[in-house]
Amino acid sequence: MRYRTIGDTTVSAIGLGAMPLSIEHRPDEARAIATVHAALDAGITLIDTADSYHWHADETGHNELLIARALARYGGDTSDVLIATKGGRGRPGDGSWTVTGSPAHLKRAAEVSARRLGVDAIGLYQLHKPDPAVPWAESVGALRELLDAGVIRAAGISNVSTGQIREAHEILGDGLVSVQNRYSAAVRDGEPEVRLSARLGLAFLPWSPLGGISRSSLDGPSGQTSADTAFHHIAAEHGVSPQQVALAWLLARSPAVIPVPGASRPASVRDSARAATLRLSAEELTRLEAPGRPDASS
Template sequence: MEDVARTRRRLGDLEVFAIGFGAMTLTQVPGYDAARGVRVVHAALEAGITLFDTADVYGPTNGYGVNETALVEALRSWPGSLDDVVIATKGGHTRLEHDTWWIDGSAAHLRRACTDSLRRLGLDVLPLYQHHRPDPRRPYAESMQALRELYDEGLVRRVGISNASCDQIREAAAILGEALVSVQNELSPVAPCAMDEIVLCQELGLAFLAWGPLGGMRSAKGLGATGPARGFAEVAGARGVSPQRVALAWELARSPVVIPIPGASRPESVRDSVAATELVLSAEELALLDQAVG
């Protein structure tokens, strides 16, 4: 597999650090530790991370904006410069009674969600606004046209889509044009089947933001202990690094458009993720890992 850029990747007209930060872990559990979340965000900034991914529905309650608020407060408390920081948020999910998640891709909901996110984040324009998930109750084009209108009105600077199929990526590109810069889909050693979408992103000049790159919040700590991802533990043991670092290095090597966005609850985890940009896997190691995930 050809060598790829290790530390910087394209996001539309921007260049961001090759590893992003998935902010969901900051607030997703009840009784989350706000102070620890601040330390983790500061560790990410110190390590050079520039892309921070959140969403209006992330949080332990059925309300909106918990995660966005926690992230922006942590960022604002950083004593250094935030000039290179890109906040990416999402709209299109809802949180109903009893903490039920559902989907609303209507133009009215997306507009309301966008303006609410702008207010919570204290921004005049959202750097990257992502459609969280296709709404099965309405045509995909309806949601994409709504995002195009937000872009044309200057409320969002760039548009992304998430959890999209190849057909939906093509449809979004046709409607959104230059506004579309990214696709955020799942990619990890336990969910490796995203190559068709990655190849399409390469063809269209889109970044592929890999969510859940360590297998999800509940599985990340034990990555490689069991199942098809055991090959990652084997490579990690031989290299003297963590299986998580190997997983991120493997994802970076799949394509120069891939930007993994792992979450973290400890500064040490952030630093380990960032170190994946320095881990160049051999062709033999990559072949072993590809075989391990099937």
């Protein structure tokens, strides 16, 4: 396993996105816990969750509680595991997602999340998404209050623009340690946020980092799939999965990047963890610059 840093905390270069363990089509609890344990066995020390990762309306915090149970039942040392949770979104049970960024809601949500996780202070608490009905500075100000009160040890922001990153950094200073936006081989419009995060010393945690990579193909702009892509060719050359190549490509984009791929099976998280040791050459990285297109060298 390779390692990177979030603030002053060292974590595995690949994290576990725990959302699939609690939302629609989730596995049973035995397999979910086995997936978390497989991640820990593979050396993963970053687990990404949120209070809104649940399915039914009365299940708020399902994923946080699941992670807490999985850690409690693990036979090894978990003292170096960083649990990153999020607040500010909700799920009313009809498949939709809501946004609530009021300071009162965020402060209350963080306190409840800490109790679910069974911790005195949350290692990393992230504002899940800006609320258009609440001034950004007010939502971020709630994170400042949570830091000052010792409810959280570090703060992050998610689904944000470069302007929102700068403003949050001005308010939170060293208390802001991470940005979590969508970024993958197929969705690369987050480059400005990646570069800004690196300049400010913030970790960048891509969500949906395997977006566009299916079991056998990379989805192109047309929605069609084909295994005739650079990702699949390079995977075959290394004898690994195309998902590993996609994660290794992300790691090569910036030392600030720490992907958090989701998993709902032990085999999936083990495969993702192996991407941390996959080194891509400069020539291979050049071949990967055209997402979803046939490998020009073939």
